Amino acid sequence: MAHKANVLLISEDICPFSMTAKMALTEKGVSYEVQEEPLPNKSELLLKANPVLKKVPALIHDSKSVAESLVILEYIEEEWPPSHILPRRTALLPKDTHDRATARFWAHYGNRYFWETALKVVKTHGEEQRQMKEETMEMYMTVDSEMAKLSHGKPFFFGKHPTFPDLVFAPLVVWIPALEAVGGMKFPDAKLCPRITEWVNEIKDHPSVKSSVPDPLRVIEGAQALHERLLSHSYA
Ligand SMILES: N[C@@H](CCC(=O)N[C@@H](CS)C(=O)NCC(=O)O)C(=O)O
Numbered sequence: 001m002a003h004k005a006n007v008l009l010i011s012e013d014i015c016p017f018s019m020t021a022k023m024a025l026t027e028k029g030v031s032y033e034v035q036e037e038p039l040p041n042k043s044e045l046l047l048k049a050n051p052v053l054k055k056v057p058a059l060i061h062d063s064k065s066v067a068e069s070l071v072i073l074e075y076i077e078e079e080w081p082p083s084h085i086l087p088r089r090t091a092l093l094p095k096d097t098h099d100r101a102t103a104r105f106w107a108h109y110g111n112r113y114f115w116e117t118a119l120k121v122v123k124t125h126g127e128e129q130r131q132m133k134e135e136t137m138e139m140y141m142t143v144d145s146e147m148a149k150l151s152h153g154k155p156f157f158f159g160k161h162p163t164f165p166d167l168v169f170a171p172l173v174v175w176i177p178a179l180e181a182v183g184g185m186k187f188p189d190a191k192l193c194p195r196i197t198e199w200v201n202e203i204k205d206h207p208s209v210k211s212s213v214p215d216p217l218r219v220i221e222g223a224q225a226l227h228e229r230l231l232s233h234s235y236a
Contacts, residue, residue, distance in 0.1 A: 007032035010046050010058040012039050013214045014178075014222035016115055016171035017069035018057040022212035023167045024073050027090050028080040040229070070111050073164050092167070094158040102150065103158055106143075106165035114139050115168075118175070121183035122223045123230050133185045143169070144193040151195070155202040166203060173204040174216045178223040 007025065011018035013036050025032050037046055037056050049058035049065035059066045059075065066075045073092065082091035093100045117139065120132040150157050157165045179185040190197040203209050213219075 006062050008035060008060040009033070010035050010037060010043070010049055010056055010060070012037050012056045014219045014226075015039075015056055016119075016175060017055075017111070019171040019174075019212050020069050020167045021057040021059060021072045021076075023162075023170060023208045024076045024092060026208035026212055027092060027162065027167070028076055029087060029089060030076070030080055069168075070107055070164075073107065073167065090161055091163070093163055099158055103163045103165055106146070106150075106157060107168045110143075110165055110168035114143070115171075118179060118185075121179050121185045122227045125227075125231055129183065133183065136179075136185060137188060140188050140193050140196060144188075144196040147199060148195040151199075156199070162203065162206060162208070166199075169199075170203050170206075170209045171213060173200060173209060174213045174219045175223075176200070177216045178219040181220045182223040182227050 007030055009018070009021055009025065009032050011022065011034050022032075022034070035043065035045065037043060039056070042054060045060075046056065046058060047054055049060055050056075050067035053067060055067070057067075057069055057072060059072045061075075061079065066072050077092045080089055083089045093103050114136070117132055118136045121129060121136060124132055147157055151159070154160055156162050162170070176187045180187065187200075188196070
């Protein structure tokens with residue numbers, strides 16, 4: 001059963017960082033409301049909730065705001081800590097201290113390096129886009145080999161349950177088709193990246209992921225609009 005909490009997430013439906021925050025709240029069974037921003041237009045509420053960076057996602061809990069998706073993940077894990085007794089709540093970090101640090105490292109890598117580069121595949125064109133595709137491909141391969149070592153044959157980065165890095169990379173389930181349709185970037189072949197291919201197949205059916213991502217066609221449409229908007233600016 002969802003726990004009652006006064007939680008509002010300011011989001012954009014195609015934004016991978018917003019999807020991660022939705023997945024974390026769902027994993028914890030926290031009921032929340034969503035305000036989807038019509039980016040590039042920003043509501044007064046977003047500007048008030050994240051006055052420094054003015055980006056989604058921003059979480060408002062009991063009238064206090066938290067910005068940046070990785071900070072939001074940490075907040076959610078602390079505010080609704082893992083519990084075996086009712087209300088049961090899943091852990092979003094592994095138990096071992098070193099594993100926790102490693103989970104945070106891969107979440108940071110996904111947020112700061114992977115997504116920033118992969119999104120540029122749809123935000124750029126020409127030589128710059130070619131370079132972004134190459135860098136994204138290299139990162140897929142890095143993540144593939146590291147995930148293979150960390151997961152010890154289990155479905156997710158740190159075992160049977162998704163943790164921070166799984167939730168950071170999980171929006172790929174709807175972004176892979178958009179990167180291909182809008183940026184011409186194919187997902188690596190299963191022979192090249194077997195572990196991440198298996199992981200995508202597993203995580204796409206995970207309940208908190210399924211309920212937090214939009215229709216892939218909507219992501220393609222949003223990515224196309226972003227591509228056209230940014231290109232018309234760069235030619236202006
Ligand atoms: N590092 C931030 C990235 C957030 C981000 O880039 N959000 C984009 C949408 S996906 C945004 O709000 N863009 C509007 C803008 O930059 O003005 C996070 O993890 O929350």
